[in-house]
Amino acid sequence: MYLSRPAEYALRAMTYIARLEPTKRVLTRDLAEAINVPAPFLSKIMRRLTADGMLDAKKGHHGGFILAKPPSEVRFIDILRAVDFEPAVDHCLFGLGNCDTQNPCPLHSEWSILKGQIEQWARSHTLGDSLKGSQDS
Amino acid sequence: MYLSRPAEYALRAMTYIARLEPTKRVLTRDLAEAINVPAPFLSKIMRRLTADGMLDAKKGHHGGFILAKPPSEVRFIDILRAVDFEPAVDHCLFGLGNCDTQNPCPLHSEWSILKGQIEQWARSHTLGDSLKGSQDS
DNA sequence: TGATCTATAGACTTGACAATCTATTGATAT
DNA sequence: ATATCAATAGATTGTCAAGTCTATAGATCA
Numbered sequence: 001m002y003l004s005r006p007a008e009y010a011l012r013a014m015t016y017i018a019r020l021e022p023t024k025r026v027l028t029r030d031l032a033e034a035i036n037v038p039a040p041f042l043s044k045i046m047r048r049l050t051a052d053g054m055l056d057a058k059k060g061h062h063g064g065f066i067l068a069k070p071p072s073e074v075r076f077i078d079i080l081r082a083v084d085f086e087p088a089v090d091h092c093l094f095g096l097g098n099c100d101t102q103n104p105c106p107l108h109s110e111w112s113i114l115k116g117q118i119e120q121w122a123r124s125h126t127l128g129d130s131l132k133g134s135q136d137s
Numbered sequence: 138m139y140l141s142r143p144a145e146y147a148l149r150a151m152t153y154i155a156r157l158e159p160t161k162r163v164l165t166r167d168l169a170e171a172i173n174v175p176a177p178f179l180s181k182i183m184r185r186l187t188a189d190g191m192l193d194a195k196k197g198h199h200g201g202f203i204l205a206k207p208p209s210e211v212r213f214i215d216i217l218r219a220v221d222f223e224p225a226v227d228h229c230l231f232g233l234g235n236c237d238t239q240n241p242c243p244l245h246s247e248w249s250i251l252k253g254q255i256e257q258w259a260r261s262h263t264l265g266d267s268l269k270g271s272q273d274s
Numbered sequence: 275t276g277a278t279c280t281a282t283a284g285a286c287t288t289g290a291c292a293a294t295c296t297a298t299t300g301a302t303a304t
Numbered sequence: 305a306t307a308t309c310a311a312t313a314g315a316t317t318g319t320c321a322a323g324t325c326t327a328t329a330g331a332t333c334a
Contacts, residue, residue, distance in 0.1 A: 001217070001255055002225045003138055005322065012231055015243045027280070036232055041323050047282065059281045060331030076247075080138070088139045094149055095173055106152045106267045110213075114258045118138055121251045130243045142292060164310070178293050184312065196311045197301030 006083040009037045010045050014054070014079050018071040018127040025064030045083065052082040072128030080122055089115055143220040146174045147182050151191070151216050155208040155264040162201030182220065189219040209265030217259055226252055 003011070012035045017026055028046055032039035046065060050057045056068045067074070077085065092099035092108070099105045140148070149172045154163060165183055169176035183202060187194045193205045204211070214222065231242035238245075 001138070001140055001144070001222060002228070003230075007138070008230055011244060019243060029280090038323060040325075043281075044283095044323090050281090057281060058331075059329075060279055061333060063280050063331070065281090085138060091139065093140075093145055106156060107148060109269070110258075110262050110266050113262075114255065117254045117258065118251065121247075121254065125247050125250075129247050132246070166310090175293055177295075180311075181293090181313095187311090194311060195301075196299075197309055198303060200301070200310050202311090 003080075004084050004088075006045050006048075007080055007085065009035070009042060010049060010079050010083050011076065012037065013042065013045065014049065014067075014074065014127055015130045017055075017065065017067055018074070019131060022067065022070075025058060025062065025066045027064045031065070048082045049079065052078070054078060054082065067127075070128075071131060072126050074127045075123060076125045076127075077119065077122035085122070089119060140217075141221050141225075143182050143185075144217055144222065146172070146179060147186060147216050147220050148213065149174065150179065150182065151186065151204075151211065151264055152267045154192075154202065154204055155211070156268060159204065159207075162195060162199065162203045164201045168202070185219045186216070189215065191215060191219065204264075207265075208268060209263050211264045212260060213262045213264075214256065214259035222259070226256060 002008075013031060016031060016035050020026060028043050029039050031037075031046075032042045035042075037045075046055065046057070049055045050065070054068055054074055055065045057063075057065055092105055093111050094105035094107065096105050099108055101108075150168060153168060153172050157163060165180050166176050168174075168183075169179045172179075183192065183194070186192045187202070191205055191211050192202045194200075194202055229236035229242055230244045230248050233242050236242045236245055
């Protein structure tokens, strides 16, 4: 049971940024070092988060990234969706294309329970929750 | 958010076997076709499930696999552990080796909540639960 | 204006995990 | 006995997500 690497890195990056002074932009290269993610790979993830409206990107001198909204308004599910959450959550364990409540696979009911809990968790937690945590980087 | 392929295939295989007549052995090759998993790969997974005591394997004529326990005694967590569940559940989102309650990463608290729910789900569901499900293969 | 800085874009490469292959072992039937 | 069947073992190969590279676009500064 995992998150994909992009998903994990996205959560790490957003959490790290949320814990900075809210007016300070961060460079991909600095962020990459801080959260221990390869810079070019992180760059791709930052683009997706920017495209989905949760980061503001600025080029050139004094450029970099900054949160586009207050931490309490950025839900984990928004971050995960910006990468690859949705397809994983729709996936049928039996690989059936038509698996749903009407036409369930043998594991549909049990798997739906867990998927629902995961989605509920991702909906109800925001970057604001992570500001309380103690240890940095 | 996903299960590894071996984990997904293991759940599929065990569920399928649990729904057969309880005295009938199944061959890897037949099972592979039924649940749509490559036979040689499935074979490796079957070995692990056998090694962990949840299947009984028999070679030769009229050989094959059969559940080693009643379905209601095979928890999902046992199946997942037989493949690769545990390391994923211990994983720190920040990649810290020493992340725990005493020394938490910024996401430790939130992530622990979800990991707890996942583990609780896997502990409290068994193959018995899947016998009620309707659609086959 | 030009020099420099940093994000963007996407083609390309790499490596880990998924999947296959080639024996071998052990059980059953005739 | 021996022929055949099916699981076991693990080395080998393939594939796709992960990670890298090269070039471009847009901002700021002097």
